[in-house]
Amino acid sequence: MSYLAITDLQKHYDDYHALRGINLAIEEGEFIVFVGPSGCGKSTLLRTIAGLETSSSGAIELDGKDITELASSKRDLAMVFQSYALYPHMTVADNLSFALRLAKAPDAEIKEKVQAVSKSLQLDALLERKPKELSGGQRQRVAIGRAIVRQPKVFLFDEPLSNLDAALRVQMRLELARLHKKLGTTMIYVTHDQVEAMTLADRVVILNAGQIEQVGTPLELYRQPNSRFVAEFIGTPKMNLIPLDQAVKQDSAVELTLLGKSIAFPTSRLTGDLSNQTIMGIRPEHMHLVDHAADLTGKVELVEHLGSEAYAHILLSSGQTIIVKASARIDLADGQQVHIQLEVDEMILLNDQDRVISASTEGE
Amino acid sequence: MKRSITRLLMAPSVILLLIWMIVPLSMTIYFSTIRYNLLYPGQNNFVGWMNFEFFLTDPGFFPAVANTLILLASVLIITVVLGVLLSALIDRPFWGQGIVRVLLISPFFIMPTVNALIWKNMMMNPVYGIFAWISESLGFEPIDWLSSFPLASIIIMVSWQWLPFAILVFVTALQSQDTEQKEAAQMDGATGWHIFRYLTLPHLARPITVVVMIETIFLLAIFAEIFVSTGGGPGYDSTNLAYLIYNQALLQYDVGVASAGGLFAVLLANIVAFFLIRAVGKNLTV
Numbered sequence: 001m002s003y004l005a006i007t008d009l010q011k012h013y014d015d016y017h018a019l020r021g022i023n024l025a026i027e028e029g030e031f032i033v034f035v036g037p038s039g040c041g042k043s044t045l046l047r048t049i050a051g052l053e054t055s056s057s058g059a060i061e062l063d064g065k066d067i068t069e070l071a072s073s074k075r076d077l078a079m080v081f082q083s084y085a086l087y088p089h090m091t092v093a094d095n096l097s098f099a100l101r102l103a104k105a106p107d108a109e110i111k112e113k114v115q116a117v118s119k120s121l122q123l124d125a126l127l128e129r130k131p132k133e134l135s136g137g138q139r140q141r142v143a144i145g146r147a148i149v150r151q152p153k154v155f156l157f158d159e160p161l162s163n164l165d166a167a168l169r170v171q172m173r174l175e176l177a178r179l180h181k182k183l184g185t186t187m188i189y190v191t192h193d194q195v196e197a198m199t200l201a202d203r204v205v206i207l208n209a210g211q212i213e214q215v216g217t218p219l220e221l222y223r224q225p226n227s228r229f230v231a232e233f234i235g236t237p238k239m240n241l242i243p244l245d246q247a248v249k250q251d252s253a254v255e256l257t258l259l260g261k262s263i264a265f266p267t268s269r270l271t272g273d274l275s276n277q278t279i280m281g282i283r284p285e286h287m288h289l290v291d292h293a294a295d296l297t298g299k300v301e302l303v304e305h306l307g308s309e310a311y312a313h314i315l316l317s318s319g320q321t322i323i324v325k326a327s328a329r330i331d332l333a334d335g336q337q338v339h340i341q342l343e344v345d346e347m348i349l350l351n352d353q354d355r356v357i358s359a360s361t362e363g364e
Numbered sequence: 365m366k367r368s369i370t371r372l373l374m375a376p377s378v379i380l381l382l383i384w385m386i387v388p389l390s391m392t393i394y395f396s397t398i399r400y401n402l403l404y405p406g407q408n409n410f411v412g413w414m415n416f417e418f419f420l421t422d423p424g425f426f427p428a429v430a431n432t433l434i435l436l437a438s439v440l441i442i443t444v445v446l447g448v449l450l451s452a453l454i455d456r457p458f459w460g461q462g463i464v465r466v467l468l469i470s471p472f473f474i475m476p477t478v479n480a481l482i483w484k485n486m487m488m489n490p491v492y493g494i495f496a497w498i499s500e501s502l503g504f505e506p507i508d509w510l511s512s513f514p515l516a517s518i519i520i521m522v523s524w525q526w527l528p529f530a531i532l533v534f535v536t537a538l539q540s541q542d543t544e545q546k547e548a549a550q551m552d553g554a555t556g557w558h559i560f561r562y563l564t565l566p567h568l569a570r571p572i573t574v575v576v577m578i579e580t581i582f583l584l585a586i587f588a589e590i591f592v593s594t595g596g597g598p599g600y601d602s603t604n605l606a607y608l609i610y611n612q613a614l615l616q617y618d619v620g621v622a623s624a625g626g627l628f629a630v631l632l633a634n635i636v637a638f639f640l641i642r643a644v645g646k647n648l649t650v
């Protein structure tokens with residue numbers, strides 16, 4: 001029995017079907033990230049867990065108790081909102097102690113907890129300030145502190161970092177990871193930023209149009225996506241998806257034909273049937289520019305230099321543009337002809353239903 | 365150079381406003397120092413403080429001041445308390461919310477005179493008023509509101525007239541209240557009452573200040589309701605300052621004493637405003 005179990009959860013807004021049968025099991029102490037494009041139902045799912053939205057059908061169990069119908073004030077969950085939602089008329093100290101005061105905790109205990117939290121989040125000097133006298137990062141920390149003070153069963157975060165500037169976001173991300181390590185409390189974190197998802201999560205839940213596409217560790221999702229949606233969603237720049245001319249299954253290998261060249265793909269990795277139109281997926285970092293004839297040939301369209309690396313946009317003879325990761329010091333002229341070597345081990349195959357039909361290589 | 369042009373361009377409106385204010389005020393001051401009774405034309409000699417003495421020693425003076433303040437305080441309390449409660453109540457969505465809001469706001473668009481007539485003839489009349497009908501059907505003697513509780517009757521009428529204004533301001537203010545804050549409080553274990561007490565009321569501090577200020581200006585000068593319903597009586601029981609001044613000017617034709625009363629009313633308004641701003645004005649800086 002898992003700590004938080006969601007069974008066949010459905011949510012209808014008036015005429016919009018926002019959650020279409022969510023099944024999810026979360027273990028105690030896990031850091032779970034819900035990620036997906038805007039409008040896919042991440043917030044709705046989180047808010048339904050929080051009890052701020054009522055589900056249309058389905059069940060939510062927490063710690064062995066059915067909480068589907070329970071008021072959010074009784075669920076013992078804490079939420080950090082995107083807008084922080086600090087109480088504007090209260091000082092930082094009062095914001096932090098609000099829940100404890102409502103629960104009629106003894107004064108000494110309240111004081112002790114508020115002090116402990118404000119110390120660990122470096123809020124000591126700000127305790128007497130009102131929220132509007134704080135910077136964005138400070139407000140963020142108060143919002144997190146307000147959740148921590150209560151020692152809830154689960155922390156819920158709805159895009160908590162999206163209002164911060166880039167540098168602060170990276171710093172707060174680290175602080176959140178550290179916090180999770182220290183507290184060991186279950187956390188559910190919503191974001192549309194896959195970098196946040198990959199760096200923070202024990203397991204990532206990828207949502208698409210009100211349904212779970214895939215659940216897995218960040219590395220699993222990266223190496224073994226099971227659909228085109230996940231393959232394209234995880235990783236920047238996106239995975240290259242190249243339609244094959246032909247894919248023929250033979251004894252030991254599948255012979256893939258691509259723009260006149262042929263590539264051997266081990267049959268042992270095949271998990272599904274080849275379809276009429278098979279698509280090959282490969283990430284920019286798994287292709288290499290080489291100076292001898294190799295798997296693919298194309299013309300340089302544009303090179304993006306990021307300092308530590310460069311991404312070459314290369315036009316294939318089929319008219320498709322693919323992105324290849326190159327070394328930072330690469331010197332390519334626009335229109336120059338280049339040869340590309342593929343790492344077959346890292347390749348995936350998709351059928352015409354956009355499902356992945358290959359398994360990643362074991363080991364490593 | 366630039367500043368003098370700015371001033372020059374501003375001058376017409378400033379001067380106009382100044383004249384607008386100065387002329388009536390100085391004429392009132394002038395009238396209050398002369399003998400000016402319409403029954404004795406031509407005898408407009410300077411009399412010093414005598415008009416003020418007349419007004420302040422008038423048997424209606426103390427009742428009028430007391431009634432003015434009681435009326436002001438009661439209507440403020442009723443409209444603010446009921447206004448806050450009703451607005452909070454109709455803030456969450458329910459079936460028919462739109463029509464309920466319109467109905468709650470609509471008394472504000474009824475003329476004070478008509479308002480008073482409705483209450484006098486249809487609600488409070490001891491013979492065919494609705495209140496009388498209710499107490500009769502419950503087996504009680506009907507009450508003659510306007511003669512038994514004249515000031516309370518006026519307070520009810522005026523509150524009915526001004527409650528919509530308070531609701532209008534508060535409902536608008538509530539719509540700007542952040543829902544995520546309320547949800548955060550909910551997750552912190554707050555009940556509806558807690559949210560009202562710790563989030564909604566503080567959020568309404570400024571609108572409440574605004575309502576109190578604006579209503580005060582108008583409530584100090586309530587006249588039509590009294591004129592149409594009780595006529596200030598019985599005795600001086602429902603006479604306020606505005607009505608007393610009217611009494612001096614048009615029933616006794618004494619413009620001089622009426623002007624003196626007017627100046628006293630200005631003074632009273634300033635005193636009330638001073639205390640109000642001291643009491644609630646600090647909310648404006650929050």
Ligand SMILES: Nc1ncnc2c1ncn2[C@@H]1O[C@H](COP(=O)(O)OP(=O)(O)O)[C@@H](O)[C@H]1O
Nearest residue numbers: 013014016018037038039040041042043044045
């Ligand atoms: N209160 C609501 N009423 C109707 N539709 C809603 C409501 N809240 C969200 N939706 C719809 O549900 C979908 C999912 O919303 P949401 O969970 O907020 O997405 P996101 O993944 O960006 O957080 C969106 O298409 C949105 O338009």
Ligand SMILES: [Mg+2]
Nearest residue numbers: 042043044159
């Ligand atoms: Mg969202």
